[in-house]
Amino acid sequence: xxxxxxIVLLGLFYSTLVFALDxxxxxxxxxxxxxxxxxxxxxxxxxxxxDGTKKEFVMFSVKKGKEKIASVFLSPASEKGRGTLRIGxxxxxxxxxxxxxxxxxxxxxxxxxxxxxxDIMRVDYNSEYNCExxxxxxxxxxxxxxxxxxxxxxxxxxxxxxxxxxxPYKIEAYAASGMLIKNLYFKEVKDFGDGIIxxxxxxxxxxxxxxxxxxxxFANVKKRxxxxxxxxxxxxxxxxxxx
Amino acid sequence: MRLVCLVFTIWVTIVxxxxxxxxxxxxxNGLTDxxxxxxxxxxxxxxxxINADIETTETIRFLDQDALLFKQKYLNKKNEDxxxxxxxxxxxxxxxxxxxxxxxxRFNGLFYYNDDESFESQRKAEEAYVSxxxxxxxxxxxxxxxxxxGKGYAFSPSAFFARxxxxxxxxxxxEGYYSVSADYIKSMEGIVRTVAVTPIFMPVTxxxxxxxxxxDELIWGGKVYVLAYDTDVDLxxxxxxxxxxxxxxxxxxxxxxxxxxxxxxxxxxDYRQYIIDAAGNVSExxxxxxxxxxxxxxxxxxxxxxIFEYYRNGQGYTDWEYExxxxxxxxxxxxxxxxxxxxLISKSKTYAAHYNQQAAMKNYLYLKISQKDPFDILYFxxxxxxxxxxxxxxxxxxxxxxxxxxxNFTIDLKTxxxxxxxxxxxxxxxxxxxxxxxxxxxx
Numbered sequence: 001x002x003x004x005x006x007i008v009l010l011g012l013f014y015s016t017l018v019f020a021l022d023x024x025x026x027x028x029x030x031x032x033x034x035x036x037x038x039x040x041x042x043x044x045x046x047x048x049x050x051d052g053t054k055k056e057f058v059m060f061s062v063k064k065g066k067e068k069i070a071s072v073f074l075s076p077a078s079e080k081g082r083g084t085l086r087i088g089x090x091x092x093x094x095x096x097x098x099x100x101x102x103x104x105x106x107x108x109x110x111x112x113x114x115x116x117x118x119d120i121m122r123v124d125y126n127s128e129y130n131c132e133x134x135x136x137x138x139x140x141x142x143x144x145x146x147x148x149x150x151x152x153x154x155x156x157x158x159x160x161x162x163x164x165x166x167x168p169y170k171i172e173a174y175a176a177s178g179m180l181i182k183n184l185y186f187k188e189v190k191d192f193g194d195g196i197i198x199x200x201x202x203x204x205x206x207x208x209x210x211x212x213x214x215x216x217x218f219a220n221v222k223k224r225x226x227x228x229x230x231x232x233x234x235x236x237x238x239x240x241x242x243x
Numbered sequence: 244m245r246l247v248c249l250v251f252t253i254w255v256t257i258v259x260x261x262x263x264x265x266x267x268x269x270x271x272n273g274l275t276d277x278x279x280x281x282x283x284x285x286x287x288x289x290x291x292x293i294n295a296d297i298e299t300t301e302t303i304r305f306l307d308q309d310a311l312l313f314k315q316k317y318l319n320k321k322n323e324d325x326x327x328x329x330x331x332x333x334x335x336x337x338x339x340x341x342x343x344x345x346x347x348x349r350f351n352g353l354f355y356y357n358d359d360e361s362f363e364s365q366r367k368a369e370e371a372y373v374s375x376x377x378x379x380x381x382x383x384x385x386x387x388x389x390x391x392x393g394k395g396y397a398f399s400p401s402a403f404f405a406r407x408x409x410x411x412x413x414x415x416x417x418e419g420y421y422s423v424s425a426d427y428i429k430s431m432e433g434i435v436r437t438v439a440v441t442p443i444f445m446p447v448t449x450x451x452x453x454x455x456x457x458x459d460e461l462i463w464g465g466k467v468y469v470l471a472y473d474t475d476v477d478l479x480x481x482x483x484x485x486x487x488x489x490x491x492x493x494x495x496x497x498x499x500x501x502x503x504x505x506x507x508x509x510x511x512x513d514y515r516q517y518i519i520d521a522a523g524n525v526s527e528x529x530x531x532x533x534x535x536x537x538x539x540x541x542x543x544x545x546x547x548x549x550i551f552e553y554y555r556n557g558q559g560y561t562d563w564e565y566e567x568x569x570x571x572x573x574x575x576x577x578x579x580x581x582x583x584x585x586x587l588i589s590k591s592k593t594y595a596a597h598y599n600q601q602a603a604m605k606n607y608l609y610l611k612i613s614q615k616d617p618f619d620i621l622y623f624x625x626x627x628x629x630x631x632x633x634x635x636x637x638x639x640x641x642x643x644x645x646x647x648x649x650x651n652f653t654i655d656l657k658t659x660x661x662x663x664x665x666x667x668x669x670x671x672x673x674x675x676x677x678x679x680x681x682x683x684x685x686x
Contacts, residue, residue, distance in 0.1 A: 042286055049621055055650055076650045077294055077685035081336075087436055090473055090497070096336075097416045100391040103475070105500045105542055112615070112622055151500045212621075220286060227379035228430035233468065233475070234439040235428060238376065241340055243288040 023131025023143050029166045030159070031066075031124040034198050038064045040242070041221040042074075045120070047113030050211030057111050059120075060243055062224065066127040068231040071120070072239040083236040084110060086121040089151040094236040101233045106153040114182060114204045114214040118153035125159070128152050139163065154181060165189065167198060182206035192221040291339045300330040300681040304674040311569050311671040312599060314576040315591055328357035334369075334416070345374040349416065369418045382426045389419040390443060392466055392479055393536075394493040394505035397609040397630075398554040398602065400534035401491035401507040403464055403481040404443055410601045410609075410630060411641070411659070421451045437470040458485045473497070488512040491534075501543070507536040514558055517597070521570035523590040532557030538609075546615040554607040560598065561605060562634040568598045569666045604668055606633035622647040630669075637663025637670050651685040 035041075045057040057079060061071040067088040073079040083094035085101070092101040093110055104110070106118035129145035129152075136142075140163030146156050155176035159168050171184040183206070186199035202216040229235060230242065304326045307313055313321075331354045338347045348371040354364045372386025393399035397413050406417050424443040430436065442465040447456045455462070464481030474496040481489045491509030498504060514532045519525050538552035560568070568591065575587030597603065613626035628641040643657040657679040663670025 047621070053621075055622070077296070078647070078651045078653065080292075080294055080685075087470070088473070090470070095414070098391070098414050099389045099417065100393075102394075102396075103495050103497055103503050103505075103540070105497060105503070107500050108542055109615075151497060153500065229379045229428040232428045232430060232437045232439060233470075234382075234426045234441070235379070238374075238382065241345065241376070 023134040023141075024126060026134070026141060026161065026166065027126045027129065027131055027143060027145070027159075028124075030161060030168060031126050033166050034168075035063065035221065036196065036223045037066075038224060038226050039196075039222060040224045040226075042219045044215075044217040044219070045111055045113075045115060046215040046217070047111065047115075048213045048215075055113070060240065062226055062230060062239070062242060063123075064226045064228065064231060066124040068228070069121050069123055070231055070236070070239050074240070079111075081237075081240070082110065083239050084117070084121055085231060085233065085236055086117075086123060087231055088123075088127075089149055091117055091121060092233060092236065094233075096237070101236050106151065114206045114209050114212055115216065116153055119184070119202075119204070119216075125157070129157060139169070140166075165197065169199075180207055182208070190218075192218075194223055196221050196223070290341055291337070293335065293337045294685070295333065295335045296683055296685040297334075298330070298332045298681055298683040300328075300332070300679060302328045302330070303678045304328075305676040306673060307675045310673060310675075311572040311576070311666070313673045315572045315588060315595065316673060318576065318579055318585075318588070323358065326358050328355060330355040343376045345376070347372055347374065351416075351418075367418060369416055372419075380428050383423070384425070385423045387419045387421050388424065389417050390422065390424065391417070392477065392493070393491075393507045394475070394477075394495045395507050395536040395538060395552060395554070396540070396550050396611070397552055398536050398556075398607070399507065400509040400536055400554070400556075401477070401479055401493050403479060403489050403491070403509075404445060404462075407601070411657075420445055420455070422446075435469060435471040437468070439468040441466040441468070456483075456486050460484045460486075462486065464489075487514050501541060503540040505536075505538045505540070507534075509534045511558060516558065516560075517594060518560070518564050518567070519571060519590065519594050519598075520567045521574060523571055523575075523587050525594075534558065548611075548613045548615070550609070550611040552609040554602065554609065556602055556605055556607065559603055559605040565598065565604055565635065565668065566666050568594070569671055573666075604632055604634045607631065608633060620646075632663075632668050635663065635667035635670075637661070637667035639669050653683045655679075655681045655683070657681075 040062045043059045043061060045059065046054055048054045057076065058074045059071045060074055061069060063069040069086045071084045073082040081096040085092045091104050091106060093104045094101045104117055107116055109116045110120065125145065128148060130148055131143050132146050133144040134141055141161045143159040143161065144156065145159060154173035156174045158172040160170040161167065162169050167189065168186050170186065173181045173184065175181050182204050185203040187201040187203060188199060189197060190200035191197045198221070200218045204214050306324055306326060333352045334349065336349045338345060349369045351369050352366040356362050368387060370388055372384050372388045374382055374384045376382045390404040391399070391402055392405065393401040397408065397410060399405065399408060404420060404422065409415050422443055422445040424441060426439060426441050428437065428439045443463065445452060445462045447453065447462060448459050460483060462481060462483045464479065466477050466479040469476045474494055477493045479491050489509055489511050491507065493507040495503065495505040511532050511534065513529055515527060515529045517525055517527055534557045535555040536552055538550065541549040571587060572591045575591055578584050578587050608631040610629045611626060613624055615624055617623065617625060624645045626643045628643070630639040632638065639659060639661050641657060641659045643655065645653065645655045647653045659677045661669040661672050661675055
């Protein structure tokens with residue numbers, strides 16, 4: 001009897017391990033399909049208020065490896081030259097007027113609206129999250145992700161994946177309390193060239209911001225080799241020169 | 244004249260900034276007009292760029308005719324309880340990049356009117372430098388440039404090569420000094436992620452940086468930045484033949500996603516301080532002094548940001564020393580009233596640049612609380628700032644409302660109240676309160 005229990009427990013443990021490994025492998029694949037290891041891109045952020053008023057921002061960004069991303073605002077004029085940098089859990093904001101980088105957190109928002117810094121300075125999901133559970137659905141998979149580290153904006157994510165292209169079509173982001181913070185919808189899959197086929201629009205809404213919507217529109221996503229030194233505080237006022 | 248100033252401010256805002264059409268452009272009642280097309284001019288890189296912002300400001304000061312600094316400045320020759328000032332400030336920022344060479348300039352033109360000076364104008368190049376970037380690891384800058392070192396928000400004891408911040412507006416642009424500096428950056432994997440070295444050379448001559456010292460010399464120094472254990476650390480120093488030598492360090496770290504700690508420390512060697520007593524006698528002290536700043540930044544789940552800092556100003560005056568200075572002004576005013584002699588008042592004015600500067604004493608607490616988007620009003624930020632002088636227990640309280648109703652247009656309403664007993668720093672300032680309304684348009 002004891003042998004049977006041990007075998008059953010081992011079997012359960014093994015199957016859980018296989019699922020976890022599979023989930024994390026799928027997550028890595030999703031990360032690579034969303035963007036290459038090292039690349040540049042332009043993004044337009046659009047915040048829409050309940051009365052229809054909207055505000056737009058345009059950013060140029062470069063990303064290297066799993067956890068380094070740097071951006072600079074190109075418009076509007078009031079934000080031009082503002083730079084953001086993320087290295088793993090560390091985030092900084094450079095404001096030309098202030099003249100020096102200051103530390104910011106993933107929960108803040110440099111643009112206002114529903115997107116926070118974590119959404120705007122998104123690094124690879126697999127560098128921040130472990131897959132705890134995987135389910136198969138009609139469209140593909142649902143991954144239940146838990147944060148590896150303490151300094152993340154969302155404690156858990158539920159990622160809905162289309163298995164045709166291994167791209168997400170929806171992510172639900174939850175706080176540690178289990179409260180739904182926001183939904184991210186990945187739309188308009190587009191071929192950016194050089195093998196990069198990914199959603200060109202991310203739409204978000206949040207029960208915390210009823211009536212508000214925000215969009216990120218992607219353009220000119222291109223592979224690019226980048227020096228690691230670009231991702232440093234001393235380089236933050238020079239990011240626009242990379243264009 | 245007051246009415247003219249106010250009308251002028253509003254007129255400039257409406258006629259030149261014309262926010263209403265912009266407001267209507269930014270409004271739609273559905274998502275059908277969403278411009279998701281990315282063929283926009285931002286994608287086309289030009290070698291040059293020019294940006295500007297124009298700001299009009301109306302400042303109303305409520306004067307305290309019993310305050311000692313009022314008496315020092317005006318004696319008994321001013322009867323108004325309120326003064327008005329209208330500012331029109333234009334900042335133009337331009338840059339040109341060709342290959343590894345970048346030219347950058349930021350120019351400020353200020354035109355203002357107040358009761359004391361009538362119409363005046365100022366113009367200056369806040370920054371104007373050339374930058375040579377032969378590689379991603381190296382940049383060399385020469386010209387007039389701001390070097391803001393240190394992690395403090397309101398105070399920067401380790402900003403050895405920068406002008407002091409304005410405590411009323413720590414985020415305001417500063418004017419740089421002429422210097423030659425370099426940045427060498429090395430990134431790596433592991434515990435130490437980044438190391439950067441910044442040497443700097445600053446000449447002082449009759450024509451360059453003459454505000455710093457009266458003798459020709461070359462001040463030099465450097466900063467070493469390290470990102471290790473998810474902590475920013477800087478070590479810095481400055482060396483001078485005729486002025487003080489300094490060494491310092493700073494740090495900044497996020498302990499949690501919403502809680503940051505930071506600090507600056509600096510030792511100033513052979514700092515020479517002139518102390519004037521109530522009779523106008525001046526004594527000189529020379530010692531190595533220690534400046535310290537410790538601070539936190541906390542973001543609550545309700546999007547309220549708290550910035551709290553303690554500042555130990557080793558170069559500041561003690562409670563007794565500052566009281567002696569204020570008593571000298573009091574004695575000087577009595578002397579003027581009784582004898583028409585300005586001897587003592589003139590003596591006090593000789594050292595006013597030191598004693599009347601912001602944070603002139605030893606120990607300060609700074610707290611700023613700001614709330615993002617309250618009452619579901621996007622781009623609206625109310626804030627309140629407290630500055631507390633721990634030595635004489637005087638204080639400044641500044642509520643502020645900032646609103647960006649449309650893209651590129653910001654309205655800022657700030658009120659300031661000064662609290663303190665007689666012969667305290669904030670209790671003896673020229674005004675007891677002020678209201679500042681400013682409107683800024685970026686283009």
